[in-house]
Amino acid sequence: HVGAGAGAGGAGLVVEGVRITKGQELRDRLRSLQGEQDHLKAQLRAVSEAQARQEEDQAAERRAVLARKRRVASLSAEEDTLGKERDQMLSQLGALRGRGTRQDEGLVQLIQRAERDKEQLKEVEDSLRAGREEGRVERDTEADVEADRALRAKGLGGKGVAA
Numbered sequence: 001h002v003g004a005g006a007g008a009g010g011a012g013l014v015v016e017g018v019r020i021t022k023g024q025e026l027r028d029r030l031r032s033l034q035g036e037q038d039h040l041k042a043q044l045r046a047v048s049e050a051q052a053r054q055e056e057d058q059a060a061e062r063r064a065v066l067a068r069k070r071r072v073a074s075l076s077a078e079e080d081t082l083g084k085e086r087d088q089m090l091s092q093l094g095a096l097r098g099r100g101t102r103q104d105e106g107l108v109q110l111i112q113r114a115e116r117d118k119e120q121l122k123e124v125e126d127s128l129r130a131g132r133e134e135g136r137v138e139r140d141t142e143a144d145v146e147a148d149r150a151l152r153a154k155g156l157g158g159k160g161v162a163a
Contacts, residue, residue: 114154117151117154121147121151124144124147128144
């Protein structure tokens, strides 16, 4: 039989059912291709999503690297500042030590001079006392009075103060 293929899916003529079978195969093949296409689209979507995640991860890593670089630069600058401050403090400490040493030396010299003056005063007082006891010196000379005043002004005492 030859006829118009109205029920044959638009495949043309139907001859002893051959076209019907061929149309069915084509429909099955089309469904199979659509399934493969859907599967490939899903794979493409998965790959695109993975690629997007990878790009996000790379961007996050770049941001983290930049943040670390900034932190290192900040710490390096802070280290430089602290190093300069330390050097300045050490320099000031050295100057203070030097000044302190000079002040200490000056103080030692003052103390030594005061001890010498005190010793001289004691010798003068002993000499005057001995002279009085022997009757050689009856009164203090004007120079003795001045020496006593000078020693009192220095805070070292004077006549009547035990040496």
